[in-house]
Amino acid sequence: MGEGDDGFAKLGLGPTTFFVVNLDAKIAELVDGYGFRSTARSISDGGGRSRQAVLRKSSIELRLVEGLDPEHPARAYVERHGDGVADIALSVPDVARAFAGAVRRGASPVAPPAVRDGVQTASVGGFGDVTHTFVPLDAVRTADPDEDGPRLGRIDHFAVCVEAGQLDLTVDFYVRVLDFRSIFSERIVVGGQAMLSTVVQSAAGTVTFTIIAPDPSRDPGQIDDFLKNHDGAGVQHIAFTAGDIVITVREAQRRGVEFLGTPAAYYRLLTDHITLARHSTDELRDTNVLADEDEHGQLFQIFTRSVHPRGTFFFELIERFGARTFGSGNITALYEAVEAQRSP
Template identity: 50%
Template sequence: MNIGAVDHIEFYVGDAQQTAFYLCTAFGFRVRGQAGPETGHGDRRSLLLSQGGTDIVLTSALSPDHPAARYVALHGDGVANIAFEVTDTVRALAEAVGRGATVVEEAETFRRDGTEVVTASVLGFGDVAHRLVQRSGDRSDFLPGVMDIFADDPEENAQLLHTVDHAAVCLPAGELCPTVAFYEKVFGFSQIFEEFIEVGEQAMDSKVVQSPSGKVTFTLIEPVADRQPGQIDAFLARHGGAGVQHLALLTDDIVTTVPALEARGVKFLETPDTYYDELTARMGRPELRIEDLRRTSVLVDQDHWGQVFQIFTQSMHVRKTFFWEVIDRHGARTFGSGNIKALYEAVAREKALA
């Protein structure tokens, strides 16, 4: 199966317009299109948001029968579909089903003015699906005949964030290895990293799987059942099962991007000064100035290929489940030995202060 990059992320939300206002105001996304009663789809309201190479679809149910209504009732706002670019949707669907995937949406073709988009969806983890998307023609026409695309915004807009780097997924205890095996078998992903994390009396297992293209990466996390419940258990309880805990968006200048996002209203988790006091002894001198990292609360780690810099937002979700990450890679291909633990501890600090 020839999977390229992430085509788009679809969120099911209670109020698409309100969520779009936040993402545009705080993160710099722009509304680029819409679907709904005006386009002949009276059961939903969908808004297409874009920034750099990231497309996000926000969908709210206008009918109790739409899947978004059931999703939001169970989980609250959250990621419902992580779409993959493919070269042949029909063939990819047949391969996925033949390898054990469950169909969510049968193949469907959308055409307008020489543009053609073919989509289908299969179930991934929990009730999160993967839409298989084949595009030809004008790629700016996101879903021909379904979504109206707005004229380009003439206002200058700095591109702070570029693409989806990875998605972090929380799984119930015992589902980590079967989920890794599922992505290896169905989609041809490979496991590229694993780590066992202990924080006090809490612990979790993590494995990272990645597509052959290297452009789709999932960090899969499960709690350790015989340890004290922690923030992964809290996510699973509040979310109502497996789901996306956070999405990481890639930037090429994190110490500039973070203050710019803060000025727009984004709230990030704070990192204690002791982290930076001990940084040089732990890993040597980072490629970015420690003073800049301290000022912005950015974390740093490294692997065999280079360093990775990252920071996590506070959760704006009413259930305190989903949040965002901003990440800047300086050659690093994975997450280093300390970043997952740093995430766990950062979320634990926020929970302790709540």
């Protein structure tokens, strides 16, 4: 079953919704650090009172929700998980058709098709407590000019942590229910720890999830920590694209964003296995940016230091210079950097 039945061949990315403890604090973090614009604030009475805000930057749209009443779902979410991604909207040609098709293929219905604020939406369960809301293709805004702060483009991918034994089931869900493709798998071993990872991508290449699970045959590590502190599966980080990552990182640092450091030895060894097509080794070392390549080109990436009280969420910045993969050569370096942050 494909586009002719359910429209998933044209599936795209809509707004990403965070449930937060403190709306004002989250707005300040994203506006001050990353240059997002707060375009709307409101008080909603649907399902219990809440404060909401819409933040935009280029083609990225984030919606923040703070539950004010105990019965609002945001309250239960943050009590269990703290601040986090609660919904990843997916744009489709026909909301009702997509909802019916997803449920027929095995998705759990959350909210049937209905008109909300003048737009038809419907929701199904995804992974953990994260849902997917179907929205019309024409309801997704086009990119705004990115005139303030770090130059960000779009959401490149979501990194999702799931429990041991759930990786294949989660991958199967996206392939079977939403016509995603499994495009890459690997097992990463660092010391006595290991994790399993599979990347799934929508048919049009517009939505990508890197799904990660701990390897229970090895020692517990950062993925186990996430699952414990987040209390279940969820989004560990969101990767934003950057046109020039060196300039973007320096601007973000100037605005107070902190990034994970990279061992000095990484840069001493870098030119032994990669000839940089963009940026110098000194520039990468000065900004702690990592580099990797595949047969299509190179990519440059860096990860922010988590400011989440539970340490369960952070951002990634990624610049693609032709590369289509996800920095597998740097996963060990990231894992080691995060392990260093975990150490007392």
